[in-house]
Amino acid sequence: MTISIWRYSHLALAVSSFVFIVLASVTGIILAFQPISEQLEPYNVANLDNITLAETVTVFQDNYPEIIDIKVDANDFVIATVFTEDGNNLSGYFNPQTAEYLGEELKPSPFFQWVTNFHRSLFLKSVGRFFVGLCSFLLFLIAVTGTILIIKRQHGFKRFFSKIINEDFNQYWHVVLGRLSLLPIIIITITGVYLSLEKFDALPKTKTTHQVDFDTLIESPKQNASNFSVFTNTSLSEVKHVEFPFSSDVEDYFTVKLHDKDLLINQFTGAILSEVNTPKVEVFSALSLNLHTGKGSILWSIILAVATANILFFVYSGFAMTLKRRKSRLKNKVKAEDADIIILVGSENGSSIHYANMFFKQLIKQNQNAFIAEMNAYQQYPNAKHLVVMTATYGQGDAPTNANQFLQKLKEITNTKDLKFSVVGFGSLAYPDFCQFAYDVDQALQQVYKPVLPIFTINDKSVDAFSQWVSDWSEVSGISVTIPQKHLTIQPKQLKKLKVISKTKTNVDNTFLITLKPKKHHQFTSGDLLAVYPKNDYRERLYSIGKVAGNIQLSVKLHENGLGSGFLHSAADGDKIKVRLVKNSAFHCPKKAKQILMIANGTGVAPFLGMLQQNKKVESHLYLGLRTEESYQIYQEQIKQFLFDGKLTKHHLALSRVGDKHYVQDLLKRDAKAVAKLLYNNCVIMICGSLAMHKSVMSVLEEITVTYNNKPLSYYQNKQQIKSDCY
Amino acid sequence: MKLKHISILSVLVLGLLSFTTLTESTKYKCMIQMTNYTGEGAYIVISLINPEGEYDKTLYVKGDDDEWYNTVEQWWQFYDKKQHNIDAITGATVSGGGRAIEVIDIEDSKIDAGYSIRFETAVEDDEYYINDVQFPLTTENIKGKHEGKGFIRYIRMMPN
Numbered sequence: 102m103t104i105s106i107w108r109y110s111h112l113a114l115a116v117s118s119f120v121f122i123v124l125a126s127v128t129g130i131i132l133a134f135q136p137i138s139e140q141l142e143p144y145n146v147a148n149l150d151n152i153t154l155a156e157t158v159t160v161f162q163d164n165y166p167e168i169i170d171i172k173v174d175a176n177d178f179v180i181a182t183v184f185t186e187d188g189n190n191l192s193g194y195f196n197p198q199t200a201e202y203l204g205e206e207l208k209p210s211p212f213f214q215w216v217t218n219f220h221r222s223l224f225l226k227s228v229g230r231f232f233v234g235l236c237s238f239l240l241f242l243i244a245v246t247g248t249i250l251i252i253k254r255q256h257g258f259k260r261f262f263s264k265i266i267n268e269d270f271n272q273y274w275h276v277v278l279g280r281l282s283l284l285p286i287i288i289i290t291i292t293g294v295y296l297s298l299e300k301f302d303a304l305p306k307t308k309t310t311h312q313v314d315f316d317t318l319i320e321s322p323k324q325n326a327s328n329f330s331v332f333t334n335t336s337l338s339e340v341k342h343v344e345f346p347f348s349s350d351v352e353d354y355f356t357v358k359l360h361d362k363d364l365l366i367n368q369f370t371g372a373i374l375s376e377v378n379t380p381k382v383e384v385f386s387a388l389s390l391n392l393h394t395g396k397g398s399i400l401w402s403i404i405l406a407v408a409t410a411n412i413l414f415f416v417y418s419g420f421a422m423t424l425k426r427r428k429s430r431l432k433n434k435v436k437a438e439d440a441d442i443i444i445l446v447g448s449e450n451g452s453s454i455h456y457a458n459m460f461f462k463q464l465i466k467q468n469q470n471a472f473i474a475e476m477n478a479y480q481q482y483p484n485a486k487h488l489v490v491m492t493a494t495y496g497q498g499d500a501p502t503n504a505n506q507f508l509q510k511l512k513e514i515t516n517t518k519d520l521k522f523s524v525v526g527f528g529s530l531a532y533p534d535f536c537q538f539a540y541d542v543d544q545a546l547q548q549v550y551k552p553v554l555p556i557f558t559i560n561d562k563s564v565d566a567f568s569q570w571v572s573d574w575s576e577v578s579g580i581s582v583t584i585p586q587k588h589l590t591i592q593p594k595q596l597k598k599l600k601v602i603s604k605t606k607t608n609v610d611n612t613f614l615i616t617l618k619p620k621k622h623h624q625f626t627s628g629d630l631l632a633v634y635p636k637n638d639y640r641e642r643l644y645s646i647g648k649v650a651g652n653i654q655l656s657v658k659l660h661e662n663g664l665g666s667g668f669l670h671s672a673a674d675g676d677k678i679k680v681r682l683v684k685n686s687a688f689h690c691p692k693k694a695k696q697i698l699m700i701a702n703g704t705g706v707a708p709f710l711g712m713l714q715q716n717k718k719v720e721s722h723l724y725l726g727l728r729t730e731e732s733y734q735i736y737q738e739q740i741k742q743f744l745f746d747g748k749l750t751k752h753h754l755a756l757s758r759v760g761d762k763h764y765v766q767d768l769l770k771r772d773a774k775a776v777a778k779l780l781y782n783n784c785v786i787m788i789c790g791s792l793a794m795h796k797s798v799m800s801v802l803e804e805i806t807v808t809y810n811n812k813p814l815s816y817y818q819n820k821q822q823i824k825s826d827c828y
Numbered sequence: 829m830k831l832k833h834i835s836i837l838s839v840l841v842l843g844l845l846s847f848t849t850l851t852e853s854t855k856y857k858c859m860i861q862m863t864n865y866t867g868e869g870a871y872i873v874i875s876l877i878n879p880e881g882e883y884d885k886t887l888y889v890k891g892d893d894d895e896w897y898n899t900v901e902q903w904w905q906f907y908d909k910k911q912h913n914i915d916a917i918t919g920a921t922v923s924g925g926g927r928a929i930e931v932i933d934i935e936d937s938k939i940d941a942g943y944s945i946r947f948e949t950a951v952e953d954d955e956y957y958i959n960d961v962q963f964p965l966t967t968e969n970i971k972g973k974h975e976g977k978g979f980i981r982y983i984r985m986m987p988n
Contacts, residue, residue, distance in 0.1 A: 188988060
């Protein structure tokens with residue numbers, strides 16, 4: 102497989118360091134709770150911005166005969182060591198305004214110390230520290246390569262945060278969480294590397310050295326420390342450490358460490374004896390430590406913990422994706438030159454390869470001379486009679502990485518003109534450029550070879566659609582091949598038993614409504630899918646759910662020998678059937694839209710019946726395409742009630758076998774101006790029904806938006822204003 | 829029998845009481861000024877040394893990560909055997925050029941009695957000085973300034 106250098110690096114880095122990364126992450130998550138637990142201690146008693154150093158020094162001098170030092174830690178707790186009147190020393194937290202003793206200094210618990218040790222050196226001292234630092238750097242590189250992969254995937258830096266469609270759990274969350282935790286992870290790794298470098302003396306040495314001219318020290322004019330201008334002009338929040346003079350000798354002085362400079366202060370006059378700025382390296386070290394550990398901020402600690410937990414998920418999901426990809430590797434038994442049937446695959450993440458491989462293996466089982474390869478491996482096939490191209494589309498209608506040279510190679514390398522080809526496009530209607538690359542490939546192939554089938558597109562990895570193509574191809578090629586469906590679907594798990602509570606008779610179109618009662622804890626809404634298992638095996642059939650009065654209402658067309666429809670039709674009131682509820686958030690009624698335009702034909706109206714029933718105040722339009730007035734009867738009562746209750750604003754019915762024979766797209770064309778205006782006003786259009794209807798409706802909408810709004814339809818698709826659920 | 833018990837008990841109690849009165853002590857301010865060496869913060873152990881030159885007591889430990897205590901080699905053997913609790917007398921390490929002021933507690937009976945005080949220093953992956961600073965505990969000495977041989981430039985002590 103051609104894998105881009107970035108993905109390869111991303112994976113190689115992860116493989117080489119994941120053990121250390123997992124260990125560091127687990128301990129890191131635990132350690133995030135240390136600053137949180139410290140911050141929750143009650144020693145932060147005053148806002149240090151509002152207290153001057155002079156106030157604190159004065160109140161301490163009033164209360165204690167001798168003060169050794171006063172410190173302010175990252176939590177803004179004030180720590181001091183003093184002698185009391187009775188000659189004992191007292192050390193711990195103090196109130197900076199009253200000098201009241203608050204409690205003993207928190208010693209890091211042995212547990213946290215143990216974990217910290219493990220986190221930074223794996224108990225291996227310097228060697229361990231080196232490895233942890235190195236892995237921190239590798240993790241930084243992983244984050245960088247990951248960022249590049251996202252930018253490539255999203256086609257540009259500007260689209261970095263635009264929506265990703267959830268096709269695969271691991272992949273989707275790997276990308277989504279990757280984007281969100283990118284910044285914290287980069288901060289964690291850079292500071293981690295920095296802290297390691299510091300341990301290994303790899304940073305420029307800078308020392309603050311004071312020069313005091315002891316010969317010129319004077320004891321007058323004497324001032325109280327409370328009047329030292331340095332002390333009155335410094336707020337406690339700027340202070341790190343104040344060391345009091347060791348004795349009353351004039352050669353002993355105050356040492357004041359602020360965040361940005363070190364000062365030596367004459368203990369009698371308050372004059373600044375020496376002032377040295379804190380070296381940049383030291384400032385950055387302190388910053389690194391706080392950023393890396395979360396010291397001093399509960400919020401940042403929580404962000405660090407969450408980002409670190411995400412790292413663990415990335416390790417898991419990353420490897421899960423890799424294993425899945427490896428499973429879909431291509432293996433051949435015959436040479437390309439000897440093969441009769443050539444299968445070429447264009448796939449970015451391996452899901453199309455899964456289907457292509459199934460097809461390939463079945464051909465091999467039938468003793469066919471089949472050969473499978475990536476599209477970029479296109480070459481001369483002297484013996485080939487059939488060419489099958491199965492490809493996904495990447496990004497904005499582009500070729501997947503392993504197919505990006507195909508169109509060029511097709512021009513350069515020629516095969517016999519008798520080569521018969523068929524193109525299968527994999528994609529999702531949720532993207533604007535549905536199967537665009539497959540269409541391009543089909544066009545290009547038509548120039549040189551003979552199509553045996555028109556291009557075939559498969560939405561959302563539909564098993565049924567794929568089986569349909571296989572049987573079509575089998576027919577035209579004369580090569581009998583079927584793919585057992587159990588290879589394409591996973592055994593259903595966690596089925597629920599639901600009771601049928603009502604069912605209408607079939608109407609003229611053989612359509613009926615069936616209502617099932619869910620259990621209270623079942624979470625679903627209109628637009629979700631209900632899977633039924635007619636034969637109690639791997640074969641599943643999906644139906645769009647309308648949530649009506651809390652129940653599951655389906656609109657089903659009874660097909661002759663229809664597996665799913667026949668099964669539902671034979672169910673009697675009170676029967677319990679095994680089902681699975683499938684969340685389909687891409688087709689949920691948008692919560693924020695102010696206007697909704699619903700377009701359906703036939704049984705596609707089912708989810709809309711539910712959405713309208715749940716509708717409270719949103720302006721809604723329903724375009725419904727049916728055959729005859731009698732077809733309408735089973736929905737009529739519900740829709741009239743919606744209109745009466747104000748849940749449905751406007752209803753348009755297109756009847757395809759009566760009078761002028763209208764389809765929904767004809768009505769949309771008729772109302773073009775109004776539809777354009779609705780889209781302009783951020784209205785969301787939802788389409789449910791047959792793929793043929795979807796295609797016609799989309800082309801009419803394209804025409805409308807271009808004519809009236811001067812925008813391509815993809816503009817609105819990218820704004821999530823078009824939602825579809827078609828079959 | 830009972831009477832015997834009581835008398836033993838009273839002897840014990842009296843003994844203990846007299847013992848506590850013996851352990852009168854003084855707190856000293858002790859300032860440690862480091863040389864301008866480069867590298868990690870130094871581990872400094874301040875110990876009381878008896879007239880025979882053996883460790884009597886640990887007075888202070890600068891360095892709170894016991895992972896590195898064994899770098900203070902000589903003291904580590906004593907500490908390891910005793911396993912005494914030093915939580916209350918530990919503080920952070922001091923780096924090159926830095927200084928620290930600590931409070932240490934010395935029993936009055938040890939002054940002018942042949943005992944000395946030892947400052948032992950070690951820096952991880954660097955030198956170790958068994959007696960960076962060491963001097964006899966006399967009334968005179970204890971108020972003075974003492975030069976160091978290793979990581980310590982000098983120490984100053986002062987009774988409170």
